[in-house]
Amino acid sequence: MDTERRKxxxxxxxxxxxxxxxWALIGGGNIVGMPWTSGASGILTMGLMFNMLVFVFPGLILVGLGSRMRSKKRVNADKHPEPITRTDLSDERECPHCAELxxxxxxxxxxxxSEVEAVSND
Structure with missing residues (x-):
């Protein structure tokens, strides 16, 4: 289930x-296509505000959220690495005093x- 959720x-x-x-490109296109004449200053101001609030900012927020979701997917994949198994332990043994390898x-x-007696692998 965890793999399905990450997918x-x-x-x-x-x-x-x-x-x-x-969505952000539509807002940018609307801004470029607006009437940039000196007589349309009220329309220009309202049009810029409208496009920024309705198209550009929400579009950029969605891009940020999507990037965050994708990076979180990669981080979750790194949190569960495959377990490392050691198959060849013939050259190691337990210490008789502390039980460490x-x-x-x-x-x-x-x-x-602690001093221990050497054991040969012969």
Whole structure:
């Protein structure tokens, strides 16, 4: 279920980025297409405010949310790495004093400092 939720988060993030980008581009296109003449200053001011509030800002917010969802998906994938398993422990053994793993040929434990007898792998 966790994998399915991460997959949906990535898809939704991409969808929000696309929709937000298109929405912001529509607002930018409206701003460029406005009448930029000196006699239309009232229309220009209201048009800029309208386009910024209705198209550009919400579009950029959607892009930001989509990016956040996609990056969160990547972070969640990194939080659950595959477990590291060691198959070859033949050159190690437990310290008889502290039970930590030490080299089989060690004469002194690197964890507790106790002297131990060396064991050969022969």
């Amino acid at each position: 949906i988060g990535g898809t939704m993030g991409t969808l929000l980025i696309v929709i937000g980008g298109i 030490i080299k089989a040929k060690a004469v002194k434990c690197k964890h507790c400092g």
